[in-house]
Amino acid sequence: MKNIPIKDKSVIIQIKETYRTNGNVRGLLLFLLSINSGIKLVDLLKLTVADVRDKDYISTKDNTDSYKYPVNKEIKKLISKFIDGRYDKEFLFKTRNGKPIDRIRVYREFKEICKSLYLGDGYSVTSWRKTFGYHYYKKYKDLTFLQWMFNQTSVEETLKYIDVEADFKSKVQVSLGL
Numbered sequence: 001m002k003n004i005p006i007k008d009k010s011v012i013i014q015i016k017e018t019y020r021t022n023g024n025v026r027g028l029l030l031f032l033l034s035i036n037s038g039i040k041l042v043d044l045l046k047l048t049v050a051d052v053r054d055k056d057y058i059s060t061k062d063n064t065d066s067y068k069y070p071v072n073k074e075i076k077k078l079i080s081k082f083i084d085g086r087y088d089k090e091f092l093f094k095t096r097n098g099k100p101i102d103r104i105r106v107y108r109e110f111k112e113i114c115k116s117l118y119l120g121d122g123y124s125v126t127s128w129r130k131t132f133g134y135h136y137y138k139k140y141k142d143l144t145f146l147q148w149m150f151n152q153t154s155v156e157e158t159l160k161y162i163d164v165e166a167d168f169k170s171k172v173q174v175s176l177g178l
Helices: 009-021 025-037 073-083 103-116 125-140 143-149 155-161 165-172
Strands: 057-062 065-070
Touching (some): 009 025, 009 103, 125 143
């Protein structure tokens, strides 16, 4: 199965540590922002330094809707170090020539980390957003919010997207003993 959420928190910790060990602060920040907020990678790559400087949330716009995503303390601290000495108009995740980095580059870096950790082919950068959805669902059981956030037409579609339909189906098998 391709692009599954990262369900095991110990795997998330391993990925974070690998980014740190490799000195890839940019990759770590992208990973953390996505798995903790569900922000699409394409939206993260459009952010400027001003969008995150001294903010408790990150705002994005999607056609007519705008969204605010809270930023936790770990990420705020990492952002602060990452943008130190940078100009507000710069892209947050930029190449040497100042343009936003390409999502393919992010994908390749993440696949290398997965390969180094022997995680197989199931994970990609698409997994990041699904990881947020999976853990959000496990904590809050709020499918309506996730369905809205992921712009999906049904609860079933959302369950499939965050890969909990198997868990969901197994619960149906349990006898109520009435």
